[in-house]
Amino acid sequence: MKKRDDEYLAKLQDYYHAHHIIPSHAKIAELIGMSKRSASKFIERMVFAGYLGKAPDGRAVPENNFFARSIVGVVPAGFASPAEELLGDSISIDEYLVDNPSSTVLVKVDGESMIGAGINSGDLLVVKRNANPPVNSIVVAMIDGEFTVKYLRKGEQGMYLEPANDAFPNIYPETDLEIYGEMTGLIRKVH
Structure with a gap:
């Protein structure tokens, strides 16, 4: 890529975000x-770099790299360390959070029963459809006809759901407990 291609790509990504089209x-x-000639060469460089592809009609279309975000380093959550950017590394949100796209969905959280697990109302859970997740994982389940997100636990009476907030009780199925999927990631919009 040429010197200013990152800047041009950023403008194109912002345009795509606003209009949902290249x-x-x-x-x-x-x-x-x-x-137009220089723009065509820029587009060719973006196709070569995997940011854009070509539709059958010749129009540029976004490829997976187009949605990748730069990883600019690791920030400690303890003591401060010298700031340093690792330019050039990037990853898409899907690449980071989704192992199997065809069986992965997003589920919006409504409520406070899982705040002790760091899950707040309004968060989006990345959920892999899995009817048999491991015990102690966080699951989206239907219990007696109602959807919820809780820890999957096993006790003397069988499987039950446990919240991560002491203000809420454990939930034992009266008739049935159906696991929809296992939480594999979390997306939170801060502002």
């Missing part, structure tokens, strides 16, 4: 402030 070559030229 613009025409002419609009890309206008967007990044260059001639």
Whole structure:
């Protein structure tokens, strides 16, 4: 990639976020402030780098790398350390959180029964559909006809669900407990 390609790619990503489409070559030229010929070369570099692909009609389309986000380092949650960026490394959210796209869904949390596990109301759970997750995992389950997210536990009376908030009781199935899937990740929008 050329020196300013990261800057041009960022403008294209922002445009895509706002409009959900990759613009025409002419609009890309206008967007990044260059001639149509230079914009075409930029697009070719992005195709070669795996950020863009070509649709059958020749229009540019986003590829997986287009949605990747830069990893700029590791930040300690304890004592401060010198700031240092690891430029060039990037990963997509799917690549990081999703092992099997066809069996993975997002589930929005509503309630406070899992705050002790770091799960807040409004968070999105990354859930892998799995009817037989390991005991002690966090699951989305249907218990007696109601969906909930809790720890899956096994006791003397069989399987039950345990919240991560002392204000809520354990839930033992009266008739049935059906596991929808296992939580594999968490997405939280801070602001």
